[in-house]
Amino acid sequence: MGRMPRQSPSKITTHRRCNRLTYFEQVLGLYRPSTPAQAFGTEVHRLSLDEYLVKGIMPTESVFGTRALDCAAVAISHFPPPKIPKEQVEQEIWIDLSHFSKTEDALIKGFIDLNEIWRVTDLKTTSDLKYCKTEDELREDAQSVLYSFKAISDTGRSEIGFRHVVVKTKRTHYSKEIEIKWTYNDLASAFSKIVKEDIPSIRKALQASDVSEIEASPESCEDYGGCVHRTTCWAFGLIDQGSGMIDFRQFKKKGADAPAATPKPDPTPAPPINPPMDAETKAHSEQAHEDVKKKHAAKPECLSWTKEACVLWLEKEDPAIFALKKPSKHRVAALRARIASIQDGSVTPATVADPVTTEPETKPEYRPSPEAQGVIEQGVFDLYIDCQPLEGEITYLDQLLEPLMQIVCESITEKERREIPAAYLTPEGHLIHYGMVPYNNGPARVAALLMANRKSLTGRIVALGTLPVTKACVEVLLPAARNKTKKIY
């Protein structure tokens, strides 16, 4: 049994959210793309921790403008006066589990935002304070347990505090502190739970030969704007479908308006994840699951290829996809999926209908062209809004839009570029996310491009309302769709 890849509190948290995410991220390398909100949070950390706490400088400039400065000022009001030794701020920590367990040898790495010896602080930024963890949740939180355990072990104290300082990133910038006290005994038993339960479970996911061997967590599929692996989970037939339609929201966790507080997890009988099914539906679902499993019995080798290997293969077998977009602009996950589809024969390079590759040489116009004489030509595609059919091939709207978003990012004007913070631009000067086009014009431009292509759309398109661009695109698709199906709530 070799040493498993290095773990971290966030990897453990991700694993608790869904075991399959560990496989997707740590085995297949399909990490979730970072978001503008994360870049903003990193900047607030830099301003309040590096600039203020370590150097003693009150920040006055930020690439994110006054909003980041205001958030940093709010965070600073929770901190002790500077200067704090560098070793206590954003302190890199390592925990070698082989020192605590005879069977586990994983290394865990993390960064403690502020270690005051008697208390550990973690700074968080959020769009809404309703997402703050409660004290009970902090007692279950992997970061709270691991950071506090490391700090208390290093000092030999019998008690230590752990707190979240949470700053709201939208105006007005309110903040909140949630603090708990850990005794050494409580920490030791919480730490041992991670060693005995989380780490073996992660190891099991890492050793799986196929993602279908790992239990799904459909109740997490809609978290944080929707899991980016839903397409793959569906493609591998890994989510129980019920009959006819799948609606991911049926699995959504209870929100704030749930009648009672969330009960503490009971370690003995695990609650059923999927809703009960009648015998006929169950048989149907199992048959569908078996069919897809058979189809994907052998995991395509290309799913673990590097980007360079994918590009080399595609340049030979399917060079058309690089005609308008440089290889570096493609995402490795999309390249692997394309290779897998070509290899299993479900698509062939010559017949793939790709709106981008069929565009003329010139850069596509992103402004909507006027509808021809006000007549909308009927498309040959079916549109599913917030639901999807049980069987057959489908295309998610985000798959369809990916190349269009790319075009929008690359086609910003010089004037717009000057208005965009440098942190949102690539070294080549391209925008990293269409949502940052000034004046909230990004979704409209993506929809305009889609409109120019909609007459060539075929098959079944599934639009889930998890992207900012979905609303604008559904407006464009609706009039031209051959059949429309919408989930009614």
Ligand code: SF4
């Ligand atoms: S789509 Fe759902 S089941 Fe699949 S990895 Fe994401 S959260 Fe897990």
